[in-house]
Amino acid sequence: MASTAAVWATVERYFQHGLRRQFTEWHPPRCPTVLGIDEHFFTRRKGYATTFCDLRNHKVYDVVLGRSELSLEAYLLKLEGKAEVRVVCMDLASVYRAVVRKHFPNARIVADRFHVIRLVNHHFLACWRDIDPTGARNRGLLSLMRRHRHNLTAEHQARLSLYLTAYPALELIYRFKQRLCYLLLKKHRNRKQCEILAPRLLRAVYQLRQAGLAQLVQLGNTLHAWREEIAAMWRFTRNNGITEGFHNKMELITRQAYGFRNFENYRMRVKVLCG
Numbered sequence: 001m002a003s004t005a006a007v008w009a010t011v012e013r014y015f016q017h018g019l020r021r022q023f024t025e026w027h028p029p030r031c032p033t034v035l036g037i038d039e040h041f042f043t044r045r046k047g048y049a050t051t052f053c054d055l056r057n058h059k060v061y062d063v064v065l066g067r068s069e070l071s072l073e074a075y076l077l078k079l080e081g082k083a084e085v086r087v088v089c090m091d092l093a094s095v096y097r098a099v100v101r102k103h104f105p106n107a108r109i110v111a112d113r114f115h116v117i118r119l120v121n122h123h124f125l126a127c128w129r130d131i132d133p134t135g136a137r138n139r140g141l142l143s144l145m146r147r148h149r150h151n152l153t154a155e156h157q158a159r160l161s162l163y164l165t166a167y168p169a170l171e172l173i174y175r176f177k178q179r180l181c182y183l184l185l186k187k188h189r190n191r192k193q194c195e196i197l198a199p200r201l202l203r204a205v206y207q208l209r210q211a212g213l214a215q216l217v218q219l220g221n222t223l224h225a226w227r228e229e230i231a232a233m234w235r236f237t238r239n240n241g242i243t244e245g246f247h248n249k250m251e252l253i254t255r256q257a258y259g260f261r262n263f264e265n266y267r268m269r270v271k272v273l274c275g
Contacts (some may be wrong), residue, residue, distance in 0.1 A: 089236075089238050
């Protein structure tokens with residue numbers, strides 16, 4: 001008899017848990033005020049999914065299949081609390097920017113610092129390959145070129161200076177890249193400090209667009225298109241590192257399950273373990 005009662009208690013507990021979970025699905029919590037948006041790969045058949053992350057509370061708010069404006073439209077139209085979102089952090093994805101401007105009217109878009117600096121380094125390295133293809137394949141030099149100068153030892157700085165002396169044009173580009181990265185790395189600035197930094201950013205963007213080298217011009221055009229979102233990084237220190245960390249955890253969840261075919265099962269698993 002006691003065994004039967006225990007079984008019924010277990011069934012009742014799981015039933016109540018299922019009801020609470022179903023109620024949460026029907027009545028999801030309001031959208032967080034500080035939101036991170038990023039994509040991640042789901043399956044070859046269904047493609048990519050979009051992660052909505054609560055950056056203030058360090059948890060995944062929801063996962064939606066697709067990454068285009070059309071695929072996210074139905075979900076975002078039903079989302080509650082969109083007008084209360086104040087900050088949205090993202091990489092330099094034009095699709096997500098268009099989605100935020102349309103569905104989150106009061107949100108300030110903040111570019112993710114890691115992706116901006118990675119973009120700067122990517123175009124700089126591509127420009128370097130055009131100037132000196134042989135040197136660009138040297139792993140030792142590549143490591144030195146990628147680092148910030150404050151992370152170089154005296155020996156490394158001497159080696160790098162010796163190499164750059166042979167390529168004056170490359171040295172000018174390298175010095176410019178370092179100054180631009182230091183400008184982008186600034187944090188915790190108030191409004192007056194941002195007003196001082198903004199002309200420096202615009203001047204750097206103008207110089208890139210007038211450089212005459214294809215890679216630098218392309219970088220300047222991208223930074224010009226995202227200048228407001230990049231400038232917002234100086235005041236709002238939130239970034240999408242939290243979202244990227246959850247993507248690593250999602251990959252682990254997928255591997256432990258030997259993959260998912262049903263997206264809703266995957267979404268539920270992610271919300272339970274990351275929400």
